[in-house]
Amino acid sequence: MPRTILYVDDDVALARLAERHLGRAGYVVIPAADGATAMAAADRGGIDAIVLDHYLRAETGLDILHKLQEQGSTVPVIYVTGSSDATIAIDALKNGAADYVIKTVGEEFWPLMESAISQAMANAELRRAKELAEQEIRIGKERAEVLLAEVNHRVANSLALVAALIRLQAGSSKSHDVKEALSETQARITAIAGMHRSLYTSDDVRQVEMDKYLGTLVNEVQGTVTDHQGPSIRLDAECMALTSDRAVSVGMIVTELLTNALKYAYPPGAGGEVRVLLRLQPDGKALLAVEDDGIGWKEGDTVKGTGLGSRIVKSMASTLGSAIQYVERPKGTRAELVLELSAM
Incomplete structure (x- = not known):
């Protein structure tokens, strides 16, 4: 023509x-x-x-x-x-x-x-x-993000349903050990569901805003593993983002450390505080810590419970290219993990 x-x-x-x-x-x-x-x-x-x-x-x-x-x-x-x-x-x-x-x-x-x-x-x-x-790429990207957000939404809902079923099972069990095991399992599933929920409500589905994610996780763990008379949790997290796979590992670590602290840091029926800290460091890294002012525990002491939580923490820390360190304190326990921000 x-x-x-x-x-x-x-x-x-x-x-x-x-x-x-x-x-x-x-x-x-x-x-x-x-x-x-x-x-x-x-x-x-x-x-x-x-x-x-x-x-x-x-x-x-x-x-x-x-x-x-x-x-x-x-x-x-x-x-x-x-x-x-x-x-x-x-x-x-x-x-x-x-x-x-x-x-x-x-x-x-x-x-x-x-x-x-x-x-x-x-x-x-x-x-x-x-x-x-470029327009087709933008449209494809927007469609992919909508689809991924919908997938995360459905996964979060499915995990929440599984956690609810486990909670019902724990409530009907007559064995104290079974109740505890099911409650810990529920907390782990809830941590993963919270990550997916954070993803589908985020502007960037590839990243998880850790201060918001940990805030949701702390509230859910508090309600899952303690009664109103037990220790309380205080969160001090600076604004930073991690990729979704690293956020899952951090979430699992925090869940396990919190669960152990809430169960064993203080005598039964006693109050107290467990603190979760996430702070940027001068060297460009991030420090994650869970600490309490309870009876104290250091690495090498006899593990209470089945020890599954400790193995999960070590495994998740390894996937982050780091390791859990227990810091000696005059009172209580402090577990720390250093994160390389360049790997986020």
């Missing part, structure tokens, strides 16, 4: 030459002698390129170029100037012209014009293809 060129020049003889030369190159030429005629032709559409002369009777080509820009035209413009009008050509390029051609009386003018038109249209097609590809 032939390409259509809008040729704006008040020189009738030159416009006829344009129709003849460009017609031989396979173009359909629409002549326009002034801005009003040119803008009317541009408004009708179907123009593949515009050749715009600078000197017109009542205006300049720059005036028309400004009007085209104001209307958001994406049609490439080849600006035509006299041989001594280099500054005008520069102004045209600054104002959106795709290229310029110096007007001469020699035969080289039309080959240069054909080359400029062909190159300008090719570049315009590349820009349109690029914009279309």
Whole structure:
């Protein structure tokens, strides 16, 4: 299909030459002698390129170029100037012209014009293809994010249902050991469900805001493994984000450490406080700590319970490229984990 060129020049003889030369190159030429005629032709559409002369009777080509820009035209413009009008050509390029051609009386003018038109249209097609590809990428990304958020939502709901069923099972069991085991399992499942819930409510489904995630996790663990007379939990977490897989590991570590502290840090029936800390360090790393002011426990002491929680903590810390350290304190227990932010 032939390409259509809008040729704006008040020189009738030159416009006829344009129709003849460009017609031989396979173009359909629409002549326009002034801005009003040119803008009317541009408004009708179907123009593949515009050749715009600078000197017109009542205006300049720059005036028309400004009007085209104001209307958001994406049609490439080849600006035509006299041989001594280099500054005008520069102004045209600054104002959106795709290229310029110096007007001469020699035969080289039309080959240069054909080359400029062909190159300008090719570049315009590349820009349109690029914009279309970027638009498709944006749409695909948005669809993927919506789909992933929906998946996270459904997974979180399913995990919450499983946790509720376990809670019912624990409530109907007559064995204290079974109740405790089921309660710990419920807390672990709840930690993972909380991470998924954080993902589908986040603007970036690849990241988890740890202060919000740990806030939800702390509240759920508090209600799952303690009664209202037991120790309380205080969270002090600075704003930072982790990738979802690392957030799961951190969530599991916090859940296990909290569960142990709430069960064993203080004598049965006694109050107290368990603190969860997540802070940025001067060296660019992050420090995660769970501490209490209870009876105290250090690494090497006899493990209370089945020891499954300790094994889970070590395994999760290993996936983060770190290890749990127990810090000696005058009173109570403090478990620390250093996170490399560069791996987030």
